Amino acid sequence: MATTPVLKVAVNVPLSQLFDYLPPAGTACPVPGSRVRVPFGRRSEVGLVVALADSSDLPAAKIRRVAEVLDGEALLGEDDRWLIRFTADYYHHPVGEVAATAMPTLLRHGRALDPLLEHVAATESGLQVELESLSKRAPRQAELLEALIDAGGNGIDIDTLNELIPNWRRAARSLGEKGFIARFEAPSEPPALPEPSAAQPGPRLNDEQEAAVAGVHLAEGFGVCVLDGVTGSGKTEVYLRLIEETITNGRQVLVLVPEIGLTPQLVSRFRRRLGIEPALLHSGLTDRERLAAWRLARSGDALLVVGTRSAVFTPLPGAGLIIVDEEHDHSFKQQEGLRYSARDLAIARAKHLDIPIVLGSATPTLEMLQHCESGRYRHLLLPRRAGSAEPPVMRLVDLGRSAAVEGLSEPLSTAIEQHLASGGQALLYLNRRGFAPTLICSACGHVAECSRCDSRLTVHASERRLRCHHCGAAQALDETCSACGEPMRRLGEGTQRLESALRRRFARRAIVRIDSDSTRRRGAMDAALEQAALGQADILVGTQMLSKGHHFPQLTLVGIVNADQGLFGTDFRSDERLAQSIVQVAGRAGRESRIGEVLIQTAFPAHPFWQRLIDGGYHGVAREALEERRSANWPPFSRLALIRAAAHGKHDAHAVLRAAARRVEQIGAGRIRVLGPVDAPMARRAGRCRAQLLLQSTDRRALHEVLSDLRLMLESDPAGRKARWSIDVDPVELF
């Protein structure tokens, strides 16, 4: 007699193990990859069946039964489950939480893949109705009936009707009374993709682009290619050719883009040039829209899937190619909860699926450049701009000789005037929102600080508030000193102050500010970008939101308002980051026929960083920085993991990390370097004390062994319960 199998279930709770359950009595046993509803403590949770086993370590009487099987077939295929396991292992994160991250919200909450939805359809007698005469008497009824007749047998589901014909219910009542329409329940279908249309031809690829396409070796299975091309060199054209070849062979392509890289500009370019509708997965979608796109990917109907970070988990039964655009972008790394890098998971996934992957950037990370150097990845170069555009010219403005007033030096203002006079557009980049980053007393030097964080409050002048950019706290702007009663002074500048200075100096010009304050409203960002792209704005002011991927045809001048913020960073990645952000924003200038100019305001023109950047470009900085990393043994020449802890009391945050450090010193002695525990660079944030422990090793296996052990120890150690802790593998932020 066959024994009852034991189900190994991943449950969305912060514990690393799988949980054992018995199949429900009397129904078919769920298959691996399907979801089940299970009792968990006193709650009910949705879990994913990862495997079936013959036996359990628990006594039979203690194993509970699954309450409900949610999927008749595997929701996630074997390859998708592999990625979940891999992610949980690599990031030392609870597998149930990983599985939850991998699924769209509605599925995570137990909704059916094809939920039964109420539909409305025309009946036989409804089909006979003379629409024209009906529309004279009752136009709304005629409109509804016509839509239902057009939709065919299954009619239209109610959610769609709500969007299509907002006041349909009254008309439906009348039509229903006459027996022309009927209501019934039917499984929802994902909206079908429109039929492919004719693809518009693009420019003829130049020799370098052709070489890059050939260098990807589409037919040869797994390989990582770094497409290292200056901004405007035609990387997107290379992607388009690779996508076209892959989908022509009936295989799917996944394109990952940064958080704000998924602009309407990019999507419509894909649509136009490929003649197909991409399935889009990004944070601006409703849960339903997200599920619909996910289903189109999972069924294989969507040949092109374009999404941000979490789209890396999307099922792709016919995957043929993965592209990661702007590989260097930090939004690919999740900074909370499951701290995964979508780029790195994409590489692992491509390897598992044995398909090629292309990582594109004008400023590739040093990690990727080092892989190219060592020959593990292929380095494909596009050193020149495509078409006729020339690279922009960079020059420094010495703030020691021409001081900046409210962020603007005279040479920068003059340059703006000249560029605008000759029909160009200017972009000013300042990575600091708000009006002024500091409010200081002119008499006693008292500074307005956040009561919950180790940080200063930013002045937001137009709303007359002080805001903390770390915890979100806000208070009224009081311009007398709370310590001595003298007037407070606004020190330094954010984008709002810069904007108002520009408005005074260039009163008749159209000025548009783009930062997370100005674009909070849905659609505001797209509207502002469109205005900019159409040339309706003369001067753009913004944070790094402005620097990514956008194409502003008229833009000829870029001003970097405060470059010195990054010049003396303490992080080993400071130089790399500063060079990336300057080169990316500089790349917005002169993308068409007119040559672009980039002005960098700095109080330290003699700093060696500038010479490196101006003479050698991004690669000049990168070469030097790689040598420094090699000699200091920082990544990519070693591996890092950061253990963070936060608690109400400083002691608790440190205690858990001290326990962790002792453990690492026991089991990882000689193989792992332990740095800390120390206070985090911002030791108090949102009322919590924060500390960290950095582990460094050149032996990846040893580091992972230690982390597995550490995770289990922290889950069970009493000190681990007094603080919130997390493990960050390959951290990109060291705070």
Ligand code: ADP
């Ligand atoms: P990137 O993605 O590297 O920033 P794009 O692919 O967007 O570059 O190309 C930049 C501009 O150059 C676009 O306007 C594009 O149409 C044009 N372009 C790209 N490749 C070619 C080519 N081979 N010939 C002419 N123009 C090209």
Ligand code: ZN
């Ligand atoms: Zn705060």
